[in-house]
Amino acid sequence: DQQVKQNSPSLSVQEGRISILNCDYTNSMFDYFLWYKKYPAEGPTFLISISSIKDKNEDGRFTVFLNKSAKHLSLHIVPSQPGDSAVYFCAASGEGGNNRKLIWGLGTSLAVNP
Amino acid sequence: GAGVSQSPSNKVTEKGKDVELRCDPISGHTALYWYRQSLGQGLEFLIYFQGNSAPDKSGLPSDRFSAERTGGSVSTLTIQRTQQEDSAVYLCASREGPYNSPLHFGNGTRLTVT
Numbered sequence: 445d446q447q448v449k450q451n452s453p454s455l456s457v458q459e460g461r462i463s464i465l466n467c468d469y470t471n472s473m474f475d476y477f478l479w480y481k482k483y484p485a486e487g488p489t490f491l492i493s494i495s496s497i498k499d500k501n502e503d504g505r506f507t508v509f510l511n512k513s514a515k516h517l518s519l520h521i522v523p524s525q526p527g528d529s530a531v532y533f534c535a536a537s538g539e540g541g542n543n544r545k546l547i548w549g550l551g552t553s554l555a556v557n558p
Numbered sequence: 559g560a561g562v563s564q565s566p567s568n569k570v571t572e573k574g575k576d577v578e579l580r581c582d583p584i585s586g587h588t589a590l591y592w593y594r595q596s597l598g599q600g601l602e603f604l605i606y607f608q609g610n611s612a613p614d615k616s617g618l619p620s621d622r623f624s625a626e627r628t629g630g631s632v633s634t635l636t637i638q639r640t641q642q643e644d645s646a647v648y649l650c651a652s653r654e655g656p657y658n659s660p661l662h663f664g665n666g667t668r669l670t671v672t
Contacts, residue, residue, distance in 0.1 A: 448600075476658055487562070487649050487663025488601075495658070533601070537657060545617075546661070548600040 447471050448536050450549035458557055463521040465552050467534030470515065474536040478546070479508060479519045482531045491532075492519070524556045560584065564650050564664035571640055571671055579635040579667045583652030591653075591661065592625055592635050596646040604648075607633065640671045 449468045457463045467477075475496040480488035494501040494508045494517065501508050507520045521528055534549040563582040571577050583590050592604040603617040607627040618624070622640075627633040637644055647668050651661040 478660065485665065487651070487665050488661075489663070490660035493658070493660065535601075545603050545606070545614075546601075550598075550600040 445470075446550070447474075448534055448547045448549040450532075450534055450552045452552050453550070454553040454555070456555045456557060457524050459526055460523045463519075463524045463528065463554055463556065465519040465521075465532050465534075465554065467517045467519075467549055468515060469517075469536050469547075471536070471538060471547075472515070473538035474547075476537045477508070477510060477517050478535045478537075479506075480533045480535065481528075482533060482551070488533055521554075524554075526556050526558050529554055529556045562650055562652055562662050562664035564648075564667050566667055567665065568668045569670070571669070573642060573671055574639055576636065576638045577640055577669065579637075579648050579650075579669070581633045581635070581650030581664060583631065583633070583650070584654070584662055585631075587652035587654050587662070588630070589653040590627055590633050591651045592633070593649045593651065594646040595649060595666075601649065604635070637669075640669075642671045645669055645671045 447470050478493040479491040481491050482488040492503050492506050492508050494510050499510050510517045531551040531553045533551045535546040537546050565580045588609045590607040593601040595601050605625045606614040622638045625635045647666040649663055649666045651663045653659055653661050
């Protein structure tokens with residue numbers, strides 16, 4: 445049972461436009477959410493996170509929005525650049541204190557076309 | 559500074575053989591995780607080390623899998639009597655602080671069991 449779902453396996457956008465990657469979760473105990481980016485043959489790299497006490501966190505071109513009532517979060521990339529082409533993973537954590545396990549989505553492959 | 563280093567980057571082995579995968583975390587990082595990613599799947603948690611505490615082995619898929627972390631630094635993941643379903647990318651990650659600090663991943667070891 446997937447507790448973190450990324451329903452779009454792939455997304456294609458034009459350079460300069462907005463990319464919106466979506467993530468849904470089922471466990472109401474999750475209170476911390478992260479987005480990671482992964483290039484081929486490399487490990488995931490941390491992009492941005494958000495705590496459940498917030499509904500928005502912004503870092504440069506990247507903004508994460510959290511809608512707790514809908515158990516939904518999204519990552520916005522504006523403007524999108526060809527170098528943003530990668531697989532984006534949504535992850536969530538909740539109970540467990542410092543030994544929290546991250547629960548990962550299956551990823552969305554983003555292609556930004558020049 | 560150096561990131562998380564994993565070796566080998568690729569490993570091809572025959573079914574039934576044992577393999578050892580190595581992870582050098584970032585110096586000073588007290589938490590170390592092993593994950594694996596099978597084709598088309600998300601990241602699957604395997605094992606977690608935190609300082610001198612007993613490791614959380616709850617993600618290990620069978621007793622053929624074991625891991626140790628010597629001196630609170632280097633970790634080795636051992637798979638005995640490998641099976642074809644063990645083929646995956648094995649990722650190691652380390653973390654400096656508490657749960658809400660990001661994981662830093664190595665580039666993984668791609669294991670192929672023939």
